[in-house]
Amino acid sequence: xxxxxxxxxxxxxxxxxxxxxxxxxxxxxxxxxxxxxxxxxxxxxxxxxxxxxxxxxxxxxxxxxxxxxxxxxxxxxxxxxxxxxxxxxxxxxxxxxxxxxxxxxxxxxxxxxxxxxxxxxxxxxxxxxxxxxxxxxxxxxxxxxxxxxxxxxxxxxxxxxxxxxxxxxxxxxxxxxxxxxxxxxxxxxxxxxxxxxxxxxxxxxxxxxxxxxxxxxxxxxxxxxxxxxxxxxxxxxxxxxxxxxxxxxxxxxxxxxxxxxxxxxxxxxxxxxxxxxxxxxxxxxxxxxxxxxxxxxxxxxxxxxxxxxxxxxxxxxxxxxxxxxxxxxxxxxxxxxxxxxxxxxxxxxxxxxxxxxxxxxxxxxxxxxxxxxxxxxxxxxxxxxxxxxxxxxxxxxxxxxxxxxxxxxxxxxxxxxxxxxxxxxxxxxxxxxxxxxxxxxxxxxxxxxxxxxxxxxxxxxxxxxxxxx
Amino acid sequence: xxxxxxxxxxxxxxxxxxxxxxxxxxxxxxxxxxxxxxxxxxxxxxxxxxxxxxxxxxxxxx
Numbered sequence: 317x318x319x320x321x322x323x324x325x326x327x328x329x330x331x332x333x334x335x336x337x338x339x340x341x342x343x344x345x346x347x348x349x350x351x352x353x354x355x356x357x358x359x360x361x362x363x364x365x366x367x368x369x370x371x372x373x374x375x376x377x378x379x380x381x382x383x384x385x386x387x388x389x390x391x392x393x394x395x396x397x398x399x400x401x402x403x404x405x406x407x408x409x410x411x412x413x414x415x416x417x418x419x420x421x422x423x424x425x426x427x428x429x430x431x432x433x434x435x436x437x438x439x440x441x442x443x444x445x446x447x448x449x450x451x452x453x454x455x456x457x458x459x460x461x462x463x464x465x466x467x468x469x470x471x472x473x474x475x476x477x478x479x480x481x482x483x484x485x486x487x488x489x490x491x492x493x494x495x496x497x498x499x500x501x502x503x504x505x506x507x508x509x510x511x512x513x514x515x516x517x518x519x520x521x522x523x524x525x526x527x528x529x530x531x532x533x534x535x536x537x538x539x540x541x542x543x544x545x546x547x548x549x550x551x552x553x554x555x556x557x558x559x560x561x562x563x564x565x566x567x568x569x570x571x572x573x574x575x576x577x578x579x580x581x582x583x584x585x586x587x588x589x590x591x592x593x594x595x596x597x598x599x600x601x602x603x604x605x606x607x608x609x610x611x612x613x614x615x616x617x618x619x620x621x622x623x624x625x626x627x628x629x630x631x632x633x634x635x636x637x638x639x640x641x642x643x644x645x646x647x648x649x650x651x652x653x654x655x656x657x658x659x660x661x662x663x664x665x666x667x668x669x670x671x672x673x674x675x676x677x678x679x680x681x682x683x684x685x686x687x688x689x690x691x692x693x694x695x696x697x698x699x700x701x702x703x704x705x706x707x708x709x710x711x712x713x714x715x716x717x718x719x720x721x722x723x724x725x726x727x728x729x730x731x732x733x734x735x736x737x738x739x740x741x742x743x744x745x746x747x748x749x750x751x752x753x754x755x756x757x758x759x760x761x762x763x764x765x766x767x768x769x770x771x772x773x774x775x776x777x778x779x780x781x782x783x784x785x
Numbered sequence: 786x787x788x789x790x791x792x793x794x795x796x797x798x799x800x801x802x803x804x805x806x807x808x809x810x811x812x813x814x815x816x817x818x819x820x821x822x823x824x825x826x827x828x829x830x831x832x833x834x835x836x837x838x839x840x841x842x843x844x845x846x847x
Binding site for chain 2: 438471528616619622623625626629637638644645649652653654656658659660661664665667668669670671672673674675715718750
């Protein structure tokens with residue numbers, strides 16, 4: 317395979333390793349060298365676990381040499397948002413405060429499962445402090461730059477996770493999504509980002525933000541990688557009280573089933589307003605490729621976003637209340653004042669938001685009686701410039717930080733599974749389209765994405781500027 | 786409710802006392818700005834009439 321593995325997806329890379337075309341140790345060492353050399357230019361990684369990664373890679377090579385099965389992700393390097401516990405490393409969650417904690421004594425459940433499948437953890441990735449943001453402009457650990465244009469943000473809060481995959485340093489990574497923190501950076505960096513059904517994947521061993529909304533999920537450059545990783549991660553876990561005890565529903569075996577019989581519609585109303593034309597054009601490109609002519613209205617989506625906003629601010633503030641009392645000066649100024657305000661929210665606003673959530677869930681359930689898949693833009697525009705405070709969407713000037721999640725927030729509010737897929741246009745920055753399904757229909761989403769990938773509508777190559785190999 | 790007509794500084798002073806959350810003077814403008822924003826957003830939720838039968842979303846499973 318020579319050095320072509322550097323642009324390969326996880327499935328292709330593990331195949332090459334299993335066939336002996338390249339060793340896991342070579343892949344690991346070479347990747348670590350690239351990260352060491354190039355990370356200062358993008359600022360994706362915050363901690364690197366070189367020693368344990370090389371040991372694990374050697375163990376994988378030995379397993380293969382012994383003729384044993386090393387797992388479906390054998391030798392594939394990956395990295396995680398720095399809110400995942402990694403044994404031996406302190407879980408930062410993007411904060412200065414948590415940097416004082418002792419190292420974690422065990423890996424998060426998701427990391428354990430990926431390691432059992434043979435994947436090799438290289439380190440942890442930058443994020444907005446405590447996951448509160450869409451920009452990954454972190455006052456403690458710096459800004460993560462977008463590999464497609466280094467003058468622009470990578471998006472957030474899982475910005476390091478999206479950028480590390482987009483630049484090609486790792487074939488996949490993990491992030492977390494509360495209101496869009498996987499989907500927004502995936503769209504802005506031009507990779508796949510999957511937020512599964514709420515409760516489908518264990519969050520045990522991760523630093524939560526707003527528990528009633530938090531999910532974890534993968535970033536990757538191919539649909540088959542997303543399916544493979546998702547399948548590895550599925551399964552009950554008593555360590556996470558919201559993790560489902562439903563048996564896993566594997567996606568990989570159904571990936572090639574196509575879209576025949578699926579009822580697909582484009583979200584109109586709220587999801588067709590407050591966006592740049594190019595963001596809506598991206599949705600049109602996908603709907604055209606799928607021959608979708610139907611539209612669907614998700615009523616009261618603006619209120620759903622509002623309620624998600626209130627719940628997030630309230631739950632997030634409550635989680636950090638002790639530190640907000642005792643050491644507010646140690647928070648990132650960009651998140652501190654938001655948390656402080658969140659701590660003062662009247663209970664009735666929070667409770668009404670949680671009640672509205674049930675109403676909205678029931679309304680969307682009704683929609684899913686008539687359609688299987690809904691398409692919507694991921695962000696209203698391409699990646700803003702680093703430090704940019706406002707953005708102009710049509711005639712309206714709006715703040716960047718709260719509004720990048722305009723289209724993601726109402727959907728995660730009710731726990732829906734959603735994949736943001738990358739759309740590239742000539743001489744333009746990437747955009748994302750959300751493929752949305754009813755709860756626990758995660759596999760339908762990946763079937764649709766697989767079809768689009770086959771048609772050449774979706775692709776997520778390593779960014780050209782820093783591409784290597 | 787009009788978020789711009791609320792005396793936010795007084796609200797912050799009283800509420801932060803009640804819940805024992807000191808707010809430094811340099812944070813106050815940012816907290817006021819965020820609270821105004823939250824209040825505007827909250828109005829979208831509170832003005833929406835819900836049937837009494839609608840329960841809270843989080844479910845506790847012992």
